[in-house]
Amino acid sequence: MKVKYLGTGASEGWPGIFCGCQYCKEARKRGGKNIRTRSGTLINDSLMVDFPPDTYYHVINFKIDLSQLRHLVITHSHGDHFYTKDLALRRSVFAHLDEGSMLDIYGNKAVESIMNEIINNNTVLKEYINIHYVPPFETFEAGDIKVTPLKAQHDRNEDCYIYIFEDTDGKRMLYGNDTGIFPEETWEYIKGHYFNLVSLDCTAGPDQDGNYHMGLPDDIKVKERLIEIGCADEATKFVVTHFSHNGRLLHDELVELAKPHGFDVAYDGFEVFV
Template identity: 50%
Template sequence: MKLTYYGTGAGEGWPGLFCNCELCNEARKLKGKNIRTRSQAMVNDDLLIDLTPDTNMHSLVYGMDLSKINHLLVTHSHSDHFNPPDLELLRDPFAHNRPEVFHIYGNRRVKERIWDDVPDVMKVADRFTFHDAKPFQPVVMKDYVVVPLKALHDKREECLIYLITQGNKSILYAHDTGAFPDETIEYLKSSKVHLDLVSLDCTTQSSEDGKNHMGLVDAVKERKRLTDLGLGDDTTVWVVNHFSHNGLWLHDKMVEEADKYGFLVSYDTMTIEI
């Protein structure tokens, strides 16, 4: 099983589109792993997580291929994770040779945004099926079992993180979230899953949060909660991801700090095999 990170920045991207701060200017100059587009990831080559406004760029520049993708998990409706107008492109004459319908899993707000924000939504309605992703209710898709779990994020909607299992391997993809809600921890505990890859939010990098996002210290705390329960261990790959310029650490500094705690630091196009 593998996970590829296509977008590893927070909502504004890095450099922020209109930002003139020192860290954004530095990223513009240094480029490389300091350039972070907005959130998107792919499990193997057939399960997409989030539909960022940078999706087309990921296809053009990073080589992400959506021509045969039919399954999309959406974490929540924030604009860096979900850009419904692109769904218009699923239909003829914009997309040819797509016999299968496109399956979208998300919360109620995601569903509303599809109906509000996809131009000519009725023309594309037969090309996709929307599935309500409900916390703690496992869904089987292809050869995956996916469990939406509760995040601690925007209270106006039911933000989700995802537990994705294929065979005997499991990934916990946890963006955007603060400290895991107790219900989520309880579910993981009762499932007795062994987490092979855990991708933790690290939006605020150098500063503590835990209420809406995580900084590195919060990620360390959440890892401890998981390892104390035996859900993860030394064989687990621990990754921090989703970074903002307001966290103040460009890529190399982020790596230096994360290294102290044994976390890998994501960058756009990073692939991890478990």
């Protein structure tokens, strides 16, 4: 399985679009891995997780041909993960696509209803986009990737999801942002699943949260529990992502903090192979 992180920032990006804090100033100055766009990920070049407002930039920067994308899995309806204005451009005359080429979008009830409203006002989109509500804990197939939505601990106004992705080689990833420490029903479900790759929320940086997002102390707790229940072992790769300037630590400082605990720190363009 190949996983490419396109964006690794929280909702405002880092530097924050309007922010003048010292951590954003420092990120602007240092550049490189300290520049974090809004979160999106590509799995095996065939499935995209989330559609942030920086997707256009990702397409240019990483030379991605979205005319070939068939499967888009959405975690939740927050604007940094689901930017619908650009999704509405997947239709004639904005996009010239192969005959019958559809984009299947999978998500929770909030994603389904937002997308349906857009399609009702823009009926041509129906010929280009399929919307699928996917219930939690029910596995479905998106092309040749098996996908299972799990409940996250995030915005209580909707059923936010994290996901299990499994490819044809049997490699399995637990994709865990945006979320605090997982709800018990999610822990219950993942018992008995082994993960080759675990990707976790680290919005709070060095601080503890666990309720809406996670910081490294929460990531460590989640890692320990995953190992304890047999979902992971020393061969499992652990990655942290979704960082905010409010977590203060820039890339190199995060690496220094996370490395002794066995976590790789994602950055925009970071690729992992398992």
